[in-house]
Structure formats: structure tokens, C-alpha cells
Amino acid sequence: MISEILRVRTPLVSFHVLRDDAGLLLLDAGFVGGVGFLRRALVRRGWENEPIRGILLTHGHLDHTLNVARLAREHGAWIAAPRADAERYLGRGSSRGWGRIGGMLEAIGRPVLGFRPFVPDRLIDDGDEIETGCGLRAVSLPGHTEGHTGYYCEALRLLFCGDLFASFGRWSHFPPAILNADPGKMAASVRKALSLDLAGVLPNHADDAEPSEHLRRLRVLADRLTPG
Template identity: 60%
Template sequence: MMRDDLLQVRAPGINFYVLRDSKGLYVMDGGFIGGRGLLRRALRERGWDKDRILGIIVTHGHLDHILNVASLAEESGAWIAAPRLDMAHYEGRASYRGAARVTGCLEAVGRSLLGFRPFTPTRLLDDGDTLDIWHGLAVIHLPGHTAGHSGFYCASLKLLFCADLFASYGRWSHFPPAILNMDSQLVRRSAAKALKLDLSGVLPNHADTASPEVHLERLKQLLRSPMY
């Protein structure tokens, strides 16, 4: 069950999250096409539309996560915290190698068609950094999908926002395919690293409406699968 101070904004193909504490709201990733409108509607339905967005937390630099970051920051005056190693993505100049060059081509087209605006994070994040918001978040570097791909761990709640570490859709759950990854072997190692945390649940960006506890069990099963 989702917490009262946590909102999942559901969008086609990708979800993102809003965290709320006594100071205001924090958006984790900015969604993709139509994300800003979906965010406004979700905040209105939850009754949070009068609350101020104070910060935007980026998990990694793929376009489906950062398309709206510059606009959201400009509209709200929010700070941006993002993994240091994905800086080239925020600037719109990321390079891809191997199978991932497919993603590079798609993103280049997408940045042009969708009006991507580069941005400079207010704070660059590294493994082990902390954010003193919500119930406290620690940066967990989970590379492989991108160089800087990171999760955000709340120790007090035993929850991990695991970004694109895996996609959680029942028996169709899977690690991201090679065309989307900087290094697919690192993805598996990052999954093993994540599961060493004291966890009660995980919150992926590509997922169905199952609970964080169910998503965690799917990740465990996926890592045990001989396919991976």
C-alpha cells in the first residue's frame, strides 16, 4: 500500500513519484510526454496542488526521466539534485556505445521533437550522499543502465526508489534490455547491491500497481532466474 505522504504519478510506460513532508513537495524524476499535465492532475486529486514543489530529484539521465525537469524547476523555483556521472545527459550531449547506440539515436530525435531543455543541477550527487528531506534519503549508486544511475534509500522506512534497476510487471518483470544500458552486466551487480540493503519494499519507475513489497519479491526472483 502506498503511504499517505507518497504519491505515484502514473503515466504510459513510466511512473514517477512525489514525496511530501512538513516543508513541501519533492518530485522524483519529471516524467515523459505529458508528464507535467499528469503531475498537475495527480496533485489536484490528492489535494496537494497548493503545496510548493521545493525540489526535483533525478535518478538518471535518460530522456523519459528528465524531459520535464528544466520546465518544472523554472515554474516552481525548485532545486535540482542529480547524479554527477550523468551530467552529459542533462546537457543533451550523452554518447552511447554498442547496442545502446539505438537509444542514443532515439533520444537525439526525441530531444528535438519534444523540445528538451538542458539544465544544470543545483547539486550533483555521489554514492553515499544524503538528502535531508521526507524521512531521509541516501544515494545508492546503481550503475549499468547509465553511468550515474542511482536509487534513493530511506533507511527508516526500509524503502528503495530503485529507478530503472528493473521493470516490474508480474511474470513479465525484467532487467532493462541491452539497447537501453551502458553495461548490462553492471545492472545485475547493481541489483545484488540493492538487495543487500535492509528492505521492506522497492519502488521502480517502470511498474504496475503492485505494492512495494511485491515489487521487492519480483526483484529477488529476477536475480535468481537462470535467464539472468
């Protein structure tokens, strides 16, 4: 089943494609150039004729949502996304503290990059099940945004962890303060993720290491967190 997961790499952020008998499911939709990177990745894997049936979001930041409306329209795909980020899909939303800087940058970027607002067909809450070949369960991991959510595949013991952290070898790190809507919730979300039975994690900002290595890096970062 692991061969049925495809990572689409772009210069700034990656996203994932899951394939089952019903077609393809996108986990996030990438940033600038993401549609072209997706098309080429599908051709390389031989999936170019598979229908894209759905788009499942980890959160509402622009680098994950820029292409959602376009891809949903072109492929007739449904959209499912965390409920607590609903304002962000409409091009709104707010952050606290230093996170306001990131919010202002997004506000500038949306019209410049051609962001199209959208309304998800389904709003996701913690614990919701998403029907796929490997089965996914929503795991609410707030802090980066209000609704930031990971998706856990119990059969593979893998967590698609969105932007819980960035995994780049010795430069692995948690998201900078200017990108976090509610930083006070980040530590609890990391501990919640690591409480799962995990063989690996799949971050959106990461190098080509195996999921097990990304998990090791996350555990190292978690050891540095302030208890509580």
C-alpha cells in the same frame, strides 16, 4: 509516513512525489504529458497548493528528464542529479554496444519533444544524504546509465530504484540491452540494491502492486543472474 509518498502514473513511465513540512520533492519528472499528469495527481491528493521545492533524478534518460527544466523554472525548484550522468542533462552522453541504439533514439527525441538542457544545482554521489521528511540516501546503481542511482529511505526500508528493472507481474524484466549504457555493471547493481534492508522497492516502470511485491519480483529476477 507512507501516505506521504504519491506515485504519478503516465502511460510510459511513472515518477514519485514525497511530501514533508517543507513542501514537495519530485523523484524524476516524467515524460510526454508528465506535467499534466502531475498536476492532476496533486489535485486528487489535495497537494495542489503545496510548493514543489526540489527535483531529484535517478538518471539522465529522456523519459525521466523531459520536464525537469520546465518544472524547475515554473516552481523555482532546485535540481539534484547523479554526477556521472552530467552530460545527459546537457543533451549529450554516450552508451556502449547495443545501448548506442537507445542513445540515437534519444538524440532524435530531444528536439522533437522539446527537451531543454539544464545544469543541476547539486550533483549526487553514492552515499549522499538528501534532506526529506523520511530521509533519503543515494545508492549508486550503474549500468542502465553511468550515473543511475536509487534512493533508500531507511525509516521505511524502501528503495526508489529508478530503472533497475521493470515490474509487471510475470512480464517483469531488466531493461533491454538497447537502453543500457554499460550492461556489464547491471548484475552488481542488482546485488547491491538487494543487500539493503528492504521492505519494498518502487520502480519507475511498474504496475500498481505493493512495494513488497515489486521486491519479490526483483528477487526472482536476481536469482536468474549469472553469479559473479
